Amino acid sequence: MAPTTTTAAAAAEVAEKPPPQQQQQQQEREVMGLAAHDASGHLTPIRITRRNTGDDDVAIKVLYCGICHSDLHTIKNEWRNAVYPVVPGHEIAGVVTEVGKNVTKFAAGDSVGVGCMVNTCGACESCADGCENYCPRIVFTYNSVDHRSPTTTTTTRGGYSGAVVVDRRFVVRLPAALPLDRGAPLLCAGVTVYAPMRQHGLCVPGKHVGVVGLGGLGHVAVKFGKAFGMKVTVISTSPGKREEAVERLGADGFLVSTNPSEMKSAMGTMHGIINTASASTSMHPYFALLKPKGKMILLGLPEKPLQIPPFALVGGGKTLAGSCMGSISDTQEMIDFAAEHGVAADIELIGVDEVNTAMERLAKGDVRYRFVIDIGNTLKSD
Numbered sequence: 001m002a003p004t005t006t007t008a009a010a011a012a013e014v015a016e017k018p019p020p021q022q023q024q025q026q027q028e029r030e031v032m033g034l035a036a037h038d039a040s041g042h043l044t045p046i047r048i049t050r051r052n053t054g055d056d057d058v059a060i061k062v063l064y065c066g067i068c069h070s071d072l073h074t075i076k077n078e079w080r081n082a083v084y085p086v087v088p089g090h091e092i093a094g095v096v097t098e099v100g101k102n103v104t105k106f107a108a109g110d111s112v113g114v115g116c117m118v119n120t121c122g123a124c125e126s127c128a129d130g131c132e133n134y135c136p137r138i139v140f141t142y143n144s145v146d147h148r149s150p151t152t153t154t155t156t157r158g159g160y161s162g163a164v165v166v167d168r169r170f171v172v173r174l175p176a177a178l179p180l181d182r183g184a185p186l187l188c189a190g191v192t193v194y195a196p197m198r199q200h201g202l203c204v205p206g207k208h209v210g211v212v213g214l215g216g217l218g219h220v221a222v223k224f225g226k227a228f229g230m231k232v233t234v235i236s237t238s239p240g241k242r243e244e245a246v247e248r249l250g251a252d253g254f255l256v257s258t259n260p261s262e263m264k265s266a267m268g269t270m271h272g273i274i275n276t277a278s279a280s281t282s283m284h285p286y287f288a289l290l291k292p293k294g295k296m297i298l299l300g301l302p303e304k305p306l307q308i309p310p311f312a313l314v315g316g317g318k319t320l321a322g323s324c325m326g327s328i329s330d331t332q333e334m335i336d337f338a339a340e341h342g343v344a345a346d347i348e349l350i351g352v353d354e355v356n357t358a359m360e361r362l363a364k365g366d367v368r369y370r371f372v373i374d375i376g377n378t379l380k381s382d
């Protein structure tokens with residue numbers, strides 16, 4: 001969150017680095033992965049190239065990778081930016097196999113995680129402020145131009161693969177108290193909800209937060225909200241999730257967004273709302289739940305634009321804010337907080353053979369609450 005001296009040091013380090021071509025003494029190596037080749041999103045095995053471990057790199061054997069709805073948006077080209085073949089995956093938990101000579105923070109055998117980004121410029125205002133997730137030159141973990149690629153034409157390939165090689169600045173430590181399979185989803189879903197809750201003051205005991213959409217992001221938001229000591233109400237399109245939201249996840253309340261009397265009963269009661277809906281919906285009923293000066297934090301990235309009636313915001317002086325992932329320091333802070341407070345994702349662990357079925361189920365909202373691919377035990381190495 002707050003600017004850190006380590007980020008300033010990282011910026012200086014980047015400025016001193018030789019151009020990427022000179023860093024690449026490495027030989028390439030091949031690993032297996034799963035790729036979508038067109039907007040059908042169907043995933044099939046693919047052999048991909050990983051750079052050898054550079055001086056600042058950490059080589060990681062992928063053990064588990066969560067399936068984020070962004071993976072689904074991307075492989076189906078719903079954001080119109082897919083560069084096929086797409087190897088998704090940015091909720092990566094694994095074990096270090098090798099480190100470059102400048103890497104002192106990690107060693108072979110360490111449990112580590114990688115989230116949504118694998119490079120930033122290190123020199124812009126956002127990077128200097130410790131908000132590298134807003135760097136204009138951010139390199140996402142997959143489907144992003146890869147400045148460090150052995151060839152100049154490739155895009156980054158993510159964690160639906162046997163191994164990744166990542167600059168040390170984008171690797172976080174996973175404490176022993178956090179199970180790797182249930183911890184993997186925190187690398188995207190976890191930090192994406194945790195960072196704005198902290199930044200917008202939705203982490204204060206006794207305050208009331210609403211969570212729109214009880215999916216991968218939403219269920220973790222409920223868990224963090226309760227760990228912060230907040231009153232948490234889920235706002236869902238799925239009446240069938242009521243009991244599990246309250247009994248299993250610990251939510252204090254549950255509103256079906258299409259039930260006007262339930263929604264009316266909670267009007268004007270919430271300090272903030274974390275909106276994780278993956279599809280477009282009318283925003284007006286959600287704004288009505290906020291207290292005057294309440295904040296709606298938009299995290300979901302639906303394919304279609306949202307419609308926001310001006311009176312819903314202007315009356316009551318309400319704020320609509322967006323938030324994208326979190327910084328690396330947010331991510332490490334969130335992971336350490338999760339380990340300390342027993343927060344981890346509720347997952348359905350699947351093998352690589354089940355990934356296409358899982359994508360179909362995710363599209364229908366049929367998952368409790370995150371699919372995680374057991375890469376380590378089920379991905380064939382050739």
Ligand SMILES: NC(=O)C1=CN([C@@H]2O[C@H](COP(=O)(O)OP(=O)(O)OC[C@H]3O[C@@H](n4cnc5c(N)ncnc54)[C@H](OP(=O)(O)O)[C@@H]3O)[C@@H](O)[C@H]2O)C=CC1
Binds near residue numbers: 067069277278298369
């Ligand atoms: N801002 C960021 O940095 C990030 C954004 N994202 C985006 O956040 C969104 C959620 O991701 P994730 O949690 O993985 O997705 P999930 O599919 O796991 O959960 C999304 C939830 O949205 C709700 N939902 C679905 N359709 C509608 C609809 N028409 N109206 C209202 N609610 C709906 C459902 O909950 P219910 O059944 O309770 O209604 C569903 O479970 C995606 O768009 C993803 O791309 C993801 C990661 C980072």
Ligand SMILES: O=C/C=C/c1ccc(O)c(O)c1
Binds near residue numbers: 068071324
């Ligand atoms: O799941 C996380 C994805 C976040 C994201 C945000 C913005 C953007 O342009 C992306 O490609 C991904």
Ligand SMILES: [Zn+2]
Binds near residue numbers: 068069071090116189
């Ligand atoms: Zn994600």
Ligand SMILES: [Zn+2]
Binds near residue numbers: 120132
């Ligand atoms: Zn930058």
